[in-house]
Amino acid sequence: MDALAGLLEGPRARGAFMIRACFEPPWSVRVEDRAPLTVMLMVRGEAWVMPDAGERSETGFPPAEGRERVRLRAGDLAIARGPDPYTCADDPGTEPQALILPGGECRYPDGRSLNGVMDLGVRTWGDRLDGSAVMLIGTYLWQGEVSGRLLDALPPLLTLTPEVWDCPLTRLLMTEIVRDEPGQEVVLDRLLDLLVIAALRAWFARPEAAAPGWYRALADPVVGRVLRLLQDDPAHPWTVASLAAKAGVSRAALGRRFTELVGEPPMTYLTGWRLALAADRLREGDATLEAIARQVGYGSAFALSSAFKRVYGVSPQEHRGRGV
Known part of the structure; x- marks a missing residue:
C-alpha cells in the first residue's frame, strides 16, 4: 500500500449528512455540530467560511495556519476539520441566523427550534430555492468514519480552487443529492467519499501543502x-x-x-x-x-x-x- 492510499483508505461515510444549501443575502449559519470532517462545495455565488480562531488576535499576531477565514467562489471547495465551530455567511459582518448542533438539530440563535422551518425539498435547506448562493455540504457524523491519521494530517480549514483541481463530481452530486430513490443514502455516502479523496489527493500534491513530515x-x-x-x-x-x-x-x-x-x-x-x-x-x-x-x-x-x-x-x- 502506498502512503497516500494508506492515508485515504478511510473515509467511509455511513449515513452522512448531505444537503444542498440555498440562500439569498444576507445569510449566516453557525455550525457547532462537532463533526470530525465537513466538505463544502460552492456551486453558485459566494460565501465566507470563518473558523472561530480566524480573527486577528488583540496582540496583532496573525491566526494560526488553517484558521484564517476564507472566501469561497463558484467551483471552490473547503474542508473543515472538527470539532471546532465555524460560521458560513454571505459576509463576515452578517450575524448568524441559524445554529447547527450535534444530531442535525437546528435552532435560532435565541434557542428556539428551527427544525423543518428552512426545509426546501429533498435534502435542500435554506431561505430561497432560487437563492444566489448554492452550496453542497457533506458531513461525516462519527469519528470512526474518518481515519485518525487523516484528521491529524489536516489543518482546521483547507481550500481548493478550480485553478488547482478539477472536480468531475459536481454535476453528479447536484443531480443525486435531491433524488429520493431506494439506496440513495449509500450512493451519496460513496460520492462523498470520492469527493473527499479527490480533493485531498489534489491538496497533498501542492508544494505549499502542509503535509505531515x-x-x-x-x-x-x-x-x-x-x-x-x-x-x-x-x-x-x-x-x-x-x-x-x-x-x-x-x-x-x-x-x-x-x-x-x-x-x-x-x-x-x-x-x-x-x-x-x-x-x-x-x-x-x-x-x-x-x-x-x-x-x-x-x-x-x-x-x-x-x-x-x-x-x-x-x-x-x-x-x-x-x-x-
Whole structure:
C-alpha cells in the first residue's frame, strides 16, 4: 500500500449528512455540530467560511495556519476539520441566523427550534430555492468514519480552487443529492467519499501543502524506503538495525536522517503507526483485540491495550464504543 492510499483508505461515510444549501443575502449559519470532517462545495455565488480562531488576535499576531477565514467562489471547495465551530455567511459582518448542533438539530440563535422551518425539498435547506448562493455540504457524523491519521494530517480549514483541481463530481452530486430513490443514502455516502479523496489527493500534491513530515520524507531514497517497509508490514518485528540493513546505511545514519525528516525516531514512528492502525480497525469491524494486536505487531491483547491507553488515554474498548 502506498502512503497516500494508506492515508485515504478511510473515509467511509455511513449515513452522512448531505444537503444542498440555498440562500439569498444576507445569510449566516453557525455550525457547532462537532463533526470530525465537513466538505463544502460552492456551486453558485459566494460565501465566507470563518473558523472561530480566524480573527486577528488583540496582540496583532496573525491566526494560526488553517484558521484564517476564507472566501469561497463558484467551483471552490473547503474542508473543515472538527470539532471546532465555524460560521458560513454571505459576509463576515452578517450575524448568524441559524445554529447547527450535534444530531442535525437546528435552532435560532435565541434557542428556539428551527427544525423543518428552512426545509426546501429533498435534502435542500435554506431561505430561497432560487437563492444566489448554492452550496453542497457533506458531513461525516462519527469519528470512526474518518481515519485518525487523516484528521491529524489536516489543518482546521483547507481550500481548493478550480485553478488547482478539477472536480468531475459536481454535476453528479447536484443531480443525486435531491433524488429520493431506494439506496440513495449509500450512493451519496460513496460520492462523498470520492469527493473527499479527490480533493485531498489534489491538496497533498501542492508544494505549499502542509503535509505531515512522514509524507514529505517519502521522496528521500533512504527514509522513504524505510517508511514503506514500516507501512507495508507493521506486524514485522522491526528493529533499527534491520531497517538500516534494508536501507543500506548504518543505524546511526538512519536514526539521524529519519528523525530529521520525519520529526521522530523510527521506532517511535512505528509505535504511532501501529496504534493508529489499531484505532481505525477497532472502529471498522468486530475483530477481537487479540486479532488486531497480531495484525499490527503486538504480541498480545494486553500489550496492545497497555500501549493504546498510554497514548490515547482510553482503553481500546472505550475507543471502539465511541465510534458507534
